[in-house]
Amino acid sequence: MTTSARRSKRTEALEQRPVNLDGFVEEWPEVGMVAMESPYDPEPGVRVEDGVIVELDGRPRAEFDFLDQFIADHALDIEATERAMAIPAVDIAHLLVDPRATRQDVLAVSRGLTPAKLLEVVKTMNVVEMMMALQKMRARRTPANQAHATSARDNPVQVAADAAEASLRGFRELETTLGVVRYAPLVAIALQVGSQAGTPGVLTQCALEEATELELGMRGITAYAETISVYGTEPVFCDGDDTPWSKAFLASAYASRGIKMRFTSGTGSEVQMGNAEGRSMLYLEIRCILVTKGAGVQGLQNGSISCIGVPGAVPGGIRAVLAENLIASMVDLECASGNDQSFSHSDLRRAARLLPQLLPGTDFVCSGYSSTPNYDNMFAGSNVDAEDFDDWNTIQRDLQVDGGLRHVPEAELLAVRNRAARALQGVFAHLGLPPITDKEVEEVTYAHGSKDLPLRDVLEDLKAAQSVMDRGVTGLDIVKGLEASGFGDMAHNLLAILRHRVSGDLLHTSAILTPELETLSAVNDSNDYAGPGSGYRPSGARWEEMKRLRHVVSAQNPEREVG
Amino acid sequence: MHRATSVQRERAYVRGVTTPSQADLDPGRDYPLATRRPELLKTPTGKGIDELTMEAVLAGEVAPEDLRIAPETLRLQAGIAERAGRPQLAQNFRRAAELTALPDELVLSIYNALRPRASTRQQLTAIADELERDYEATLCAQLVREAADVYERRHILAS
Amino acid sequence: MADTGTGTRRILRLDERGTAGPGGRTDEVVLGLSPAFGDFFTKTIVDIPHAEVLRELLAGIEEQGVHARVIRFRGGSDLAVIAHAAAKLSGSGIGVGVLSRGTTMIHQKDLVRLSNLELFPQAPLMDLDAFRKIGRNAARYAKGESPEPVPARNDFMARPRWQAKAALLHIKETEFVVPGADPVELDVRFQLADAG
Numbered sequence: 001m002t003t004s005a006r007r008s009k010r011t012e013a014l015e016q017r018p019v020n021l022d023g024f025v026e027e028w029p030e031v032g033m034v035a036m037e038s039p040y041d042p043e044p045g046v047r048v049e050d051g052v053i054v055e056l057d058g059r060p061r062a063e064f065d066f067l068d069q070f071i072a073d074h075a076l077d078i079e080a081t082e083r084a085m086a087i088p089a090v091d092i093a094h095l096l097v098d099p100r101a102t103r104q105d106v107l108a109v110s111r112g113l114t115p116a117k118l119l120e121v122v123k124t125m126n127v128v129e130m131m132m133a134l135q136k137m138r139a140r141r142t143p144a145n146q147a148h149a150t151s152a153r154d155n156p157v158q159v160a161a162d163a164a165e166a167s168l169r170g171f172r173e174l175e176t177t178l179g180v181v182r183y184a185p186l187v188a189i190a191l192q193v194g195s196q197a198g199t200p201g202v203l204t205q206c207a208l209e210e211a212t213e214l215e216l217g218m219r220g221i222t223a224y225a226e227t228i229s230v231y232g233t234e235p236v237f238c239d240g241d242d243t244p245w246s247k248a249f250l251a252s253a254y255a256s257r258g259i260k261m262r263f264t265s266g267t268g269s270e271v272q273m274g275n276a277e278g279r280s281m282l283y284l285e286i287r288c289i290l291v292t293k294g295a296g297v298q299g300l301q302n303g304s305i306s307c308i309g310v311p312g313a314v315p316g317g318i319r320a321v322l323a324e325n326l327i328a329s330m331v332d333l334e335c336a337s338g339n340d341q342s343f344s345h346s347d348l349r350r351a352a353r354l355l356p357q358l359l360p361g362t363d364f365v366c367s368g369y370s371s372t373p374n375y376d377n378m379f380a381g382s383n384v385d386a387e388d389f390d391d392w393n394t395i396q397r398d399l400q401v402d403g404g405l406r407h408v409p410e411a412e413l414l415a416v417r418n419r420a421a422r423a424l425q426g427v428f429a430h431l432g433l434p435p436i437t438d439k440e441v442e443e444v445t446y447a448h449g450s451k452d453l454p455l456r457d458v459l460e461d462l463k464a465a466q467s468v469m470d471r472g473v474t475g476l477d478i479v480k481g482l483e484a485s486g487f488g489d490m491a492h493n494l495l496a497i498l499r500h501r502v503s504g505d506l507l508h509t510s511a512i513l514t515p516e517l518e519t520l521s522a523v524n525d526s527n528d529y530a531g532p533g534s535g536y537r538p539s540g541a542r543w544e545e546m547k548r549l550r551h552v553v554s555a556q557n558p559e560r561e562v563g
Numbered sequence: 564m565h566r567a568t569s570v571q572r573e574r575a576y577v578r579g580v581t582t583p584s585q586a587d588l589d590p591g592r593d594y595p596l597a598t599r600r601p602e603l604l605k606t607p608t609g610k611g612i613d614e615l616t617m618e619a620v621l622a623g624e625v626a627p628e629d630l631r632i633a634p635e636t637l638r639l640q641a642g643i644a645e646r647a648g649r650p651q652l653a654q655n656f657r658r659a660a661e662l663t664a665l666p667d668e669l670v671l672s673i674y675n676a677l678r679p680r681a682s683t684r685q686q687l688t689a690i691a692d693e694l695e696r697d698y699e700a701t702l703c704a705q706l707v708r709e710a711a712d713v714y715e716r717r718h719i720l721a722s
Numbered sequence: 723m724a725d726t727g728t729g730t731r732r733i734l735r736l737d738e739r740g741t742a743g744p745g746g747r748t749d750e751v752v753l754g755l756s757p758a759f760g761d762f763f764t765k766t767i768v769d770i771p772h773a774e775v776l777r778e779l780l781a782g783i784e785e786q787g788v789h790a791r792v793i794r795f796r797g798g799s800d801l802a803v804i805a806h807a808a809a810k811l812s813g814s815g816i817g818v819g820v821l822s823r824g825t826t827m828i829h830q831k832d833l834v835r836l837s838n839l840e841l842f843p844q845a846p847l848m849d850l851d852a853f854r855k856i857g858r859n860a861a862r863y864a865k866g867e868s869p870e871p872v873p874a875r876n877d878f879m880a881r882p883r884w885q886a887k888a889a890l891l892h893i894k895e896t897e898f899v900v901p902g903a904d905p906v907e908l909d910v911r912f913q914l915a916d917a918g
Contacts, residue, residue, distance in 0.1 A: 503597035
C-alpha cells in the first residue's frame, strides 16, 4: 500500500514522544489483568450468625480462604456490618464526597464494609470525587512526605549526605534499601546519622526481608518499618512466606519494642506474581487493606508501589491506584500513598499520576520521593527524583498545595551534606568501622550521585557490616559515637527519637515527629476538613516558605533575584 | 482493660491516683503522653523517661533495655486507641504488651514459626502453651491457636 | 539486545532424568530452572535465547573448577523458592535460580528463603556477560570464597516499559507449575544449528 511506504511527519513526531516507550497491554480479566472493572469480582454481601460472620461476599465460611477469615474475624465490625452493608454503594460515595458529612460519619459506615462493597463504592466515583473524598479522609490533618535515600554502590557516605539534604528540604521520613543486602547495617547507620544533620525529628527505615528489618529496628539502628508486605490472594501471600497471622504477630512484635510500623501492599502484585485468582487488581488490594486493618497496624503504604507498571499499563489503572489510597484512608489507616516508583518515560504522564495524591494531600504524598538522581535509586527508580525538586516546589507554589517540601539555598545544603558526612566519619571511627576519608567527605558535599564519588573498599565494608551485627551495635552506640565526635546536637536528636519508643506515642495512626521532636498524629492532629474554608491549608510561615524558589525576581529591585 | 466509669475516673483524678493500670486517659487531654503525662512513663527497667538523658547515656547508665516500652505504657496507649475509635489498633497494643516480656530471639522464632508450612500443629500448640504458661501472653497464644486452626483447614501446616 | 556473535544458533536440549536428589559433592552448584525455561519459553524478556543463558551460567561455574548440576523446579514459579530449593539440593549449599524471563538469584541453603546472596531482579537488563559472572560468583561461593558481588545494574525505566509484559510472561510460566511436584534432574545438551 502506498500509505505504508510514505509516513506521516506527524506520526513520526509522535513516535518519538517518550510516552511511546511506556508499555501498555490489553485487559485480560480472566487472569486478573484488569484494574477495577471486572465481571469476575464477587457481589458484595455479608451474613452474621451468633456474632460470627458466616458469609462474606457470597462465600460461605467453610470455604473462606485465610484472607476471608482474617477479614471477617478481625477487620469488620460485626455490630456495624449488616447495617452498613444495607446502605446503597452510591449513598456511601455521596457521604464520602459531601463535605457536610464528617470523617467520623464515614468511619461509622466503613468499619462494616466488605471488600466487594468497598469496591462497589469507589466504582461509582470518578477521580475528582475520589480526590474530594481523600482530602477529607486522610487521617492526619497536616500532610507530609517521605524520601528514598539510596546509592547504586550502597555507599554509606552518599546515603548520609543525601539523608541530611532530604531532611532539610522537608521530608519527615526517609527510607533506604540496598543493592547488596549485606551492606544493610552500614547504610542504615548512615541514614540514621545523616537524617539528623538537617531538620531534627526525621524517622528512618531500611527496607529488608521482614525478620532482618525487625532486628535492625529492635537495635534502634532504624526508627520505624514499612516493608511488611501483604498480598491479596492466599498463594501469593504464601509465596511471600507469610500469612495474615504471621504478619499480625509481626505487627505486635514491632509495637512491643515501641517501634512504629506500617504494612505495604498495592494493586498489581498478585497478577504480577501470577496468582490473581481471576479478580481485579483493586478488589485484591482492598483485601490487603482490610488485612492491615484487622492486624491492628496503624497504617499502610499503598498505591501499587513496586508494581505500578502493571496498573499503569491497563485502562483506568491510575484511577484504581487513587481508589486504593482512598480506601486505606477511609478505613482509618495512615496512607503512605505511592508515587514512589518510576512510572513513565513521559513527564506529562508522571505529573498526571502524581496530582491525585498531591492535590488532596495524603499522610505521605510519596512513599518515597527519590532524594538521589534516579540512577542511584535502589528501589528501581521513583516517580520523582532529585532533579525534580525545583519542579515540585514550583507546583506547590503555583497551586498553593503543600507537598511537604521547600526550596533551600545551596549554601545551606552544602553545609548539612558536609556535616552529615563528617558526623558519619566520626561514628565510623568510634565504632571501628572502615575509615571515611576527608576526600570522600569533600566529594560527597558537592556530589549529585554515586558517579561523582570515590569508590569504597566493598569487601572491607561488608566485613564491617557483619561485625556490626555480630557485636550487637545499637542505636545507643550511634548516639555515643555522635557525641564523642563532637556532634552533640545530632546525638541529642537521635536520643530523643530513641526515647520516643518508651512513650509509644509514635505507635498511633499517622504519627510523625515535628522538628521540635513532638509527636503529631491522627490523635492530636486529626483531619477536620469540612468543606471550603476548613481543614489544612498552607498559610502563614509555611506559605511564605513555599513562595521561595531558586529564581524569583525581586519586586523591590527587578534587576535582582530573591531567595 | 479496666474501664472505670466516668465518676470513678473523676475521683481518681481528684485524688491524684494515676498508677498506670488505673488511669483512663483522655486522648484529647493526655496525648501525647511524652509531653502531657510524662510522669506515667517508665521503662521496663523502672526508670522514668526523664532519666534517659545524654548525661546518663554517657555515664553508661542507660542500656539498650532502657529504651524499650513497658507493658503498662502499651496498655495506656491501647486505652487511647480504643477511645479514639481504633479497636484493632488497641488490640495490637495489648498483644504487644504481652510480648514485651519475650526476648528478641524468641519473638523472631515465633514469627518464623508462623510462616506458611513452617510448623506442625503440635509445634504451634506448644508455642501457644509456652506463651500462656511462661509469659501470661493469653492474647498472643490465642492468635497462634487461631493460626493453627486456619493453617490446618487451608493445608499450610508443615507436613 | 543479545548478539551471540557466532553466526550460528545453539539449540538447547533438556532431558529429564528423574527426581533431583541432594548432591553428594561439596564442589557443586545447582542451577534451578523455572517450569517453562527452555521449554514453552525459548528466550528471555529481551529475546536472549535460553540456550545462551544456560551456556554462560554453566561456563561461569565450570571455569572456576566447580561442578554444575541443572534441575527443573516444577512446583512453583517464584524465584526465591526456586533458588532456595536449588541451594538446598546443592552439595555446597549454593544454588542459582533463573526464571524464563531472565530474572536470576544466587541463594545459600542456610539463609531464610526471602533473603539471598545476590539478586538480579530486572530481567530486561540481564545480558550474557551478567549470566557468566553470576555463574562465576556462585562457584566461588561454593568454594567458600567471598567474591565481590556482580555489580547490580539498574535501569529505572525498565519498569514502565517491561513490567506489564513481565506479568504476562509470569502468568504464562505459572500455568506450567505442577503444585507439589518434585524437582527433576536435567541432562543439558547444546546443539549447533545453522543460523540460516
